Amino acid sequence: MDPDSISSLIAQLRVRELTDVAIARLEEHGAAAVPPLIEVITAIEEDEAVRRLAAITLAHIPEGARHLLTLVAGADDDLGDLASWAMRWPPASRALEPVLLALLDSPTPALRRRGARGLRYIGVDLADLDRRVLQALSDPDAVVRCKAIEIIESVLGNSYVAGRETAIESIVRPLEVDPDASVRAAAERVLAALQQQPRHTKSS
Secondary structure (H helix, E strand, O other): OOOOOHHHHHHHOOOHHHHHHHHHHHHHHHHHHHHHHHHHHOOOOOOHHHHHHHHHHHHOOHHHHHHHHHHHOOOOHHHHHHHHHHOOOOOHHHHHHHHHHHHOOOOOHHHHHHHHHHHHHHOOOHHHOOHHHHHHOOOOOHHHHHHHHHHHHHHOOOHHHOOOHHHHHHHHHHHHHOOOHHHHHHHHHHHHHHHHOOOOOOOO
8 A cells, every 4th residue: 555645645544653744734735635534433443533534633633624624513512523623723823713603602501612612612702702702701601601711821921921911810709609610610721820820910
């Protein structure tokens, strides 16, 4: 078998020492590699690590990234999460973010959860938190509320948070009395992290 054939390269995704080279060469094959890679990520019996490698490879092929976007908003929760996870780095994340934000408006709790989880993966910039992220903090579904807090938690410690500690606290503080224990715990983590951050003041 040709070691650079698509089928051979996909087989190499299952060999730890060969994965980096296999991914790079599959990306070079471009659109031709997309259908067999999709077969890998949709194979329930496939090893999870291999499915993730195939998804990452798809995210770096334009045609593959477009297919992953359809999975993000699709009916299968497992594939939707896998697609979001694989697209969490630029440039794919730039196309992913509006899709995830749209999911926060879905009437289906499972899709709102997926949107919130996906936004947590890509770590949206607090300076640009969309209204739908803030609305998700009061979502009737506790998992969505918890993931919305984690979106905020994901940006703590980054330089662009400087000077926004008070704003974060005002957003999260009410959730300390949330009826769901996991939401309360997430809120407490964020508030505790804020206490560890140096307070920034405007220079005179």
